[in-house]
Amino acid sequence: MSNGLGDKLVLAISSRALFDLTESHQIYEREGVEAYRQYQIEHEEEILQPGDAFPLVEKLLNLNNALGSPRVEVILISRNSADTGLRAFNSIQHYNLGISRAAFVGGRSPDPYLAAFGCHLFLSTHADDVRSALRAGFGAASILSGGAQRADSNELRIAFDGDAVLFSDDSERVYQQGGLAAFQAHEQQAARDPLGGGPFKPFLAALNRLQKEFPEDACPIRTALVTARSAPAHERVIRTLREWDIRLDESFFLGGLEKSAILETFGADMFFDDQASHCEKASGVVAIGHVLHGVSNEPQKS
Numbered sequence: 001m002s003n004g005l006g007d008k009l010v011l012a013i014s015s016r017a018l019f020d021l022t023e024s025h026q027i028y029e030r031e032g033v034e035a036y037r038q039y040q041i042e043h044e045e046e047i048l049q050p051g052d053a054f055p056l057v058e059k060l061l062n063l064n065n066a067l068g069s070p071r072v073e074v075i076l077i078s079r080n081s082a083d084t085g086l087r088a089f090n091s092i093q094h095y096n097l098g099i100s101r102a103a104f105v106g107g108r109s110p111d112p113y114l115a116a117f118g119c120h121l122f123l124s125t126h127a128d129d130v131r132s133a134l135r136a137g138f139g140a141a142s143i144l145s146g147g148a149q150r151a152d153s154n155e156l157r158i159a160f161d162g163d164a165v166l167f168s169d170d171s172e173r174v175y176q177q178g179g180l181a182a183f184q185a186h187e188q189q190a191a192r193d194p195l196g197g198g199p200f201k202p203f204l205a206a207l208n209r210l211q212k213e214f215p216e217d218a219c220p221i222r223t224a225l226v227t228a229r230s231a232p233a234h235e236r237v238i239r240t241l242r243e244w245d246i247r248l249d250e251s252f253f254l255g256g257l258e259k260s261a262i263l264e265t266f267g268a269d270m271f272f273d274d275q276a277s278h279c280e281k282a283s284g285v286v287a288i289g290h291v292l293h294g295v296s297n298e299p300q301k302s
């Protein structure tokens with residue numbers, strides 16, 4: 001990873017994840033690139049409404065004010081050209097977001113530039129770009145519309161699934177191939193063997209470093225693990241996080257119970273999960289980042 005931005009937490013985000021571009025995207029799909037370009041130029045003085053990831057970005061950037069130093073960097077990375085991207089920058093200035101860097105890649109995938117910026121996380125509504133970023137080794141998620149937003153709270157709360165998100169998907173493969181009994185036996189036998197890191201380990205580690213810069217009783221960041229695991233498969237997770245020297249504020253081992261009620265009670269600004277069914281069920285109570293990674297997102301064999 002490039003260290004051009006020092007030891008900051010670096011988030012790259014597409015314009016459609018940051019702002020509501022539903023209307024202009026419909027024009028793009030109906031009429032093509034040139035009609036989209038003309039529409040954006042004609043409306044570039046009209047401020048865009050916040051998108052699904054806007055509250056997360058706003059709260060991350062507010063950490064810079066709380067710490068009194070620029071410890072978080074958000075970069076706009078867009079398939080747009082700079083010409084059509086002017087409306088997004090006008091909206092950034094309107095909302096007084098601390099975003100000054102951008103990459104407009106003119107219709108191509110932005111993932112080659114993630115390493116150049118040293119990104120920990122990439123959020124987009126373009127699923128193929130997310131898959132490409134994950135293959136390149138970056139934490140990335142496809143933002144799903146419709147989730148609740150907690151913009152009225154100053155505390156940043158992020159929830160993560162475990163396998164294929166924070167951890168590798170090796171254990172999930174055991175579960176899908178052999179069922180619950182095989183999975184639990186495997187995890188119990190390997191309880192003292194740390195799990196491999198998943199695509200979101202670097203982002204969680206960067207968040208944890210920021211947490212340590214605040215007094216423990218006054219930290220505005222709160223993290224949670226919300227996993228379908230239960231005892232006896234819990235021990236390996238706990239020991240792995242201890243091995244990584246990463247602290248999660250809350251952990252929920254649900255044993256297959258639906259996650260929505262826990263996520264709503266926790267009050268997550270965003271929940272990252274690899275399984276489409278979990279994302280769909282939780283989308284009514286929380287903004288969702290679908291992590292298109294691991295065995296659950298591979299084509300099913302006939």
